[in-house]
Amino acid sequence: MTIDTHSAPTAEQLDAIRAIVGPKGIVEGDDATPFLSERRNRWQGATPLVVAPASPQEVSEVVKICAKHKIAITPQGGNTGLVGGQIPLGNEILLSLKRLRNIRAVEPLNNSMTLDAGLTLAEAQEIAHEAGRFFPLSIGSEGTCQIGGVISTNAGGVNVLRYGNMRDLVLGIEAVLPNGEIWNSLKRLRKNNTGYDLKQLLIGGEGTLGIVTGAVLKLFPLPAQKVTICAGLDNTDNVVKLLSLAQAATGGNVSSFELMYRLCIDLTLKHIPNTRDPLNARHPVYVLAEFTSSAPTDAGLRESVEALLAEALEKNIIRDATIAENEAQAQNLWHIRHSVSEATSGEGLGARHDVSVSTNDIPAFIEKANTAVKKIVPTARFVTFGHIGDGNIHYNILAEEGADKHALDDQRETIEQAVYDVIGDFDGSISAEHGIGRHRRDDLAARKSPVEMEMMRAIKKALDPQGIMNPGKML
Amino acid sequence: MTIDTHSAPTAEQLDAIRAIVGPKGIVEGDDATPFLSERRNRWQGATPLVVAPASPQEVSEVVKICAKHKIAITPQGGNTGLVGGQIPLGNEILLSLKRLRNIRAVEPLNNSMTLDAGLTLAEAQEIAHEAGRFFPLSIGSEGTCQIGGVISTNAGGVNVLRYGNMRDLVLGIEAVLPNGEIWNSLKRLRKNNTGYDLKQLLIGGEGTLGIVTGAVLKLFPLPAQKVTICAGLDNTDNVVKLLSLAQAATGGNVSSFELMYRLCIDLTLKHIPNTRDPLNARHPVYVLAEFTSSAPTDAGLRESVEALLAEALEKNIIRDATIAENEAQAQNLWHIRHSVSEATSGEGLGARHDVSVSTNDIPAFIEKANTAVKKIVPTARFVTFGHIGDGNIHYNILAEEGADKHALDDQRETIEQAVYDVIGDFDGSISAEHGIGRHRRDDLAARKSPVEMEMMRAIKKALDPQGIMNPGKML
Incomplete structure (x- = not known):
């Protein structure tokens, strides 16, 4: 299920995709560059084509061509992810949702709004505000990140304690499945016990099971x-x-x-x-x-x-x-x-972790993790902060004061694994908010229970049998 | 994937199951009768064996035998479900969770508690209260229904508006999978973005993907x-x-x-x-x-x-x-x-519906549904009530005053389908709280989108390839 199993699309296949979206839907040359790097400059991507369909229907038609020819796809929202989930590795086309920008419905009496995936989080907050309602999700990148990406990564932020993660704020979704079919589940309901709650798989699914094109979001009193x-x-x-x-x-x-x-x-x-x-x-x-x-x-x-x-x-x-x-x-x-x-x-690059434990375990975790890190770097400094009400700690390590910015580069991997070992002792999470993407993929495979990895692989295979959706990420 | 594909277990196979749980884990003769009927007397079940394992380990061992011999299983909690999901149709063994009654942990500082599946909802409320916390789920059957069943049916009730359905109250679960493996995902975390949120499939999964044996539940201030x-x-x-x-x-x-x-x-x-x-x-x-x-x-x-x-x-x-x-x-x-x-x-049996629509659509739905029902039964009386804050309407129809209790029996199916047609017009739910089970299985297949039914079947096949978990229910 890695990118190796997907060969590069032919010129003819790419032309078929171009024909669907037209010139406005193709990003080329220098314009394509920003889509292939991310803000921490950890990964430089490559792609045969950056395509930006104008509607869910166009997304569907593009994916149908990809499914037919086994062309891999990396979906991308605002390109603000921190784990490389949105960066194609080589042969995947990059499918940007940026042109899906319709406000489909705002229903204050139902405390809900239905939006296209390409609107930014800040725009969503503003749309809610104009209707006299509050959309509570708030993260640093809200001016740039998009609703589809926020859903696919189950973003968190500063209001989770009271209002929940993005998962808790989604009533319904619309997505294009790996076979190109549009799955319309834009339900505006608070209660609906009619079968498996399938949207939960795409929320936080990091684009590996389908492409979110629209969503119904919950609103709250201001x-x-x-x-x-x-x-x-x-x-x-x-x-x-x-x-x-x-x-x-x-x-x-x-x-x-x-x-x-x-x-x-x-x-x-x-x-x-x-x-x-x-x-x-x-x-x-x-x-x-x-x-x-x-x-x-x-x-x-x-x-x-x-x-x-x-x-x-x-x-x-x-x-x-x-x-x-x-x-x-x-x-x-x-x-x-x-x-x-x-x-x-x-101050330096250091080693960064976005972890979580049970709230009552926070003091013991920090103490034990500090001890473990000091065994590796006795002079380590700890930039520990985070959304402590959610048990979510941004646990970051720096070298001693005045050290070179790259002082910990060689020890970063050792530090990270030591911290994750301690996280394991507390049955915590190695990625509370940021997800797995490319960055934590090997860690996930190594640290998640084999039973659960097997379930995840079974579901991936069931819904994306050709493995064309965002290969090399998460799984 | 119906019960027809599973033959009755042999005496030898049943003996192997008996040997795992011992005499205390077998319910026989008249004692077994209450497990096979439900409170509305809609379905009378049949089973070769009622087995009540004493631990998740025993559940696992029983399911492993079932997986080996392709014996079907119907899991059962407090037997309070209204759609027959907990009643075996004939060849399934009935696996009761009633003996799984341990309180594993209560952690008020983390606002969580970890319970076995067989504790009742009322007991869970009481355990929370003793720790100075509030567990908000409240339904009529709370003295009898069990945590595992409440999770598997994603129960709702009177406090959903503020605190959410059961889905919103579960931090982690432990379940025995269709192959008999124990999947321990008893996470006590508020944030955990490490792969698909698989527990969401078992929440509301009606026992068709596995047997919930324990759970971590959220607590709130009193x-x-x-x-x-x-x-x-x-x-x-x-x-x-x-x-x-x-x-x-x-x-x-x-x-x-x-x-x-x-x-x-x-x-x-x-x-x-x-x-x-x-x-x-x-x-x-x-x-x-x-x-x-x-x-x-x-x-x-x-x-x-x-x-x-x-x-x-x-x-x-x-x-x-x-x-x-x-x-x-x-x-x-x-x-x-x-x-x-x-x-x-x-007053009468009438026709009952547990439906939901967007809150702003409630007045229009009731008017349109009343009109549709009156076309079938001009003298119909409407016992309309429900959790209106969640858009959830218990929309019930009675014959005219003084009519025989069974007056609507012959028209019930016609009325139900007419109401569901109206629900479809409003993109609502044909089962807001009660689930699908046996009762609404054909309705689900007829009314859910083919795309979504296909996804559900693919997931069922991926996680339960032999179809032994609660066959004939939901799917």
């Missing part, structure tokens, strides 16, 4: 109130305690609960302009939390949060805290959090 | 406050408007939003003891809604609901409303709602 806080804590145990306390004190109103170790703040202050220390004193660990309520008369949110912080101070769970007094202050806090990744890159 | 109301309205348009208003006014705090037409109230008053009219005057339509908040300091919930009702009265969306002043009053309101099904049975 948040009417928001309280953003930053707290300083002594250790990760207290972070978990604060989370539990926050959930008890404000119910379902914790939207975001983000962890940053002190080094994240230091690196951000060093590398990113317009950032300032969120609290007066230095603390080992910081929590950035956001509480939202969509009830217009719920004046109690701010009071609930104040009571929570008072209780946490009294119980020595936190050392200090600040509440953002306005949107500008809230944005300043978020600016730090959103800059950690860039600040880390400014 | 609701600290609750406000229950009943409102009288002129028509269904206003019901949808009230829902939208309620969501805007109280944010995510609408837990239940239930519709009852006046006839539901009349039949309940007539057939069920200890029920009283919820409002002074008669209204065409009633809404029973519950608002909950888990924030202890959220004193604003009651005020929000009062403001909502005042606004709805002023806008002529509702005609009258009552707020339950205590738990007893709230229970009285719920008693009416929970009794509608029994009251309907007291």
